[in-house]
Amino acid sequence: MGRLAAASLVGTAIEFFDFFVYGTAAALVLGPLFFPTFSPLAGTLAAFGTFAVGFVARPLGSALFGHIGDRYGRRPVMFASLVLTGCATVAVGCVPSYATLGITAPLLLLVLRFLQGLGLGGEWGGAVLLTAEHAPEGRRALWASFPQIGPPVGFLLANGVMLALSAGLSDAQFREWGWRVPFWAAGLLAAGGLLLRSSLAETPQFERLAAEGRRAGAPLAEVARDHWRLVLLTAGALAVGYAVFYTVSTWALAYGTEQLGIDRTVMLVCVMGAVAISGVVTPFVAILGDRHGRRPLCLAGCAASALWMFPMVGLLHTGRPVLMFLGFTGALLAFITMFAVVAAYLPELYEPRVRCTGAAVGYNLAGVLGGALTPIVATAVSSGGTGAPWGVAAYLTVVALVSLGCFALLPETKPAARTESPEGVPA
Template identity: 45%
Template sequence: MASQTTTRSQDDRTTRRRAIGGSVIGTALEWYDFFLYGTAAALVFNTVFFPTVDPLTGTLLAFGSFAVGFVARPIGAIVFGNFGDRIGRKRILVITLMIMGISTMLIGMLPGYGTAGILAPIALTVLRFVQGFGLGGEWGGAVLMSLEHGDPKRRGLAASWPQIGVPLGLLLANGALTLMLWLTDDDAFLAWGWRVPFLLSAVLIAIGLWIRLNVTESPEFEKLAAEGHRVKHPILEVLRTQRRELLIATGSRIGTDVAFYIFVLFVVTYLTQMVGIEQTTATLVVLVSAATMILFIPVFGALSDRLGRRPVYIGGAVGALLWVFAFFPLLETQNLTLILLADFVGMLCWAAMYGPLAAFTTELFPANVRYSGASLGFQLSGILGGALAPIIAVALYGRFESWVPIAIYVAGMLLITVVSVMIARESSRDTPALTAAELQR
């Protein structure tokens, strides 16, 4: 009997590690696709796809096409979240991986404006929409696979592991583009060098599919299915019974998203176009920041299991709110050490928010609508946060020629996050074994 118990425990740990590993790697590959577009928008898309306008306007148009992906993400969240709550988490994650990978590969094959004219930016925008649609269903499923397979007493840590897929994807995307910048001159990079990382998505699709097809379905979903607790229209159930939770999930991430895209994406534009730093130096800053995030996201996820989701989350938001007023002055010193310090501290604060975010958001919703509710709240905030952040930042600098309005904007969005998290209940001590029907009483 003891031997059987030990074997079962070992099997559970193996299944848990495989589920978490599959979520991390698969999510990293999908965020690679997503961030590759964002970094390319900051570096080359204004020239390749929008060459008929001045550089600043071209950058705005490139970021505008970047924002289209955020508009598509809530649509993907509704569609894939609905199916994820009805037919299972695993199947949806395989589908979203295929959608993301194929659309990214096709972007690498697109002709530029000089060859295809206006059709080139139109096709780019359409493929960006498809990218966002796929990613809309990715996050919720990956997080739930880790959380629902994970140790019930360490849900914050378990759910934080897929979160490092964001900096891993960022690291891969920026690393690939940086390598091509080093291997090619400016003309070659604009002609074909930027396309290579997009085409590599074909290889990543194969790796991601192999991993995800070998992961078992979420045990909580299987329990819901066996007990007959699935609902026919999960997204409608969320809108009918979970409106407060949906608003909290959306508001809690707005500032987190804005801070991320300013510290990671807009910083490339600011350093290269406003400060005058070389592209390779700017992308190096992002690489170092991404590596820092990988280390600290699980640390703060684990800390939220000990201290609670809300204290850790709020601490990170307040820290980022204050730091943004030191962030831009440090960038303008043109000193690499101070620039790295600026982004390191900014991303440390962001990791304190993003580490507990997955558990915080998913624990707001009962298990039978968790995929739909968490995904929709997470992706709605993307429109109000990350989609607009680079555009607003560029527009504010173009209007005032100063970093101060940008810092005020970021601080305002982070204040929304602080308030949203403060009015939420603390969920780190909830009993995870409760059924969906019990949670809704």
């Protein structure tokens, strides 16, 4: 289990490094470089638009790789998704700016960002199921939480490299070539991840399905026919987690640097500190999920998010690093209270024959609802005013309440407490 968990964590961290480094670049430099004819606000919105394309591609990737995972095994998904995401990320670092290619430059960004999202859409399902289906029932939330540590690690790597480059280079150097370095580094990271994953074994549950001839012939069609309500509920339930995380990690960076005039190094340090804390507490929250159930923690995380959004925005607007860090940390602790256990929760909601497709589609559809739209909506809502952007807080609070309602309609799946079928909600 230790080797499986490590391989899942490292691979997920690498893929999220690829995904997050684009978000940081979108917040800091992509607008002026690839949309120079736009106003600063419009350029930022356009850059976040290319950022959102990755989220739109993720459900498509989960359907594509979910089919592979349910038909041919969880293990092949972990290799194919890592190769696709790594190659697309390296290519982003090679795209010339608008000054060189004109309109072709942002179009290439769109295509490569789409491929990034396609690969990441498959990664989560493969990595989570490889650990969850090997793990003993009483420790499933703990072991399955290790892939969930991957996103904070990937974020810290991405932003740590950006921070070092931002601090060590002049503004002109950073804009000219410095921002590209993390994208080029993704190739080396992907190669290391593939090497680590080369010795992993297929999960016992999939091998049993294959031996008994019970694999789904068309997993996506089966999920759409028999589990559509469950997919929509899980997508709505998880939307707040994405909304909170990308408000902190992406929109807040742009708002702090552009609207409040805070140095980007200061903003990166505040956000990175909060993300690091969320990563450290993830396995401890997962242990609570094994003891007390998945659903109670998810409900608590949604409620905490709804209560904390206005304080977080107020603390951000002060522009004081300690207070901003406090606001970000509170938000991400609420977020991780949910997301530490969803890697065990979602697979348990679906029957094994369509688990890779159903869990991944629900998870990544939530990314469209919460992750793709939030930076765009928050940037539009917060523009032009001189006071704190309370509209952003109101938007996030509404998302949290909607997610709370969706979680309330989902069943508990903790093995000792399960009282109904794992595929969950009656149609």
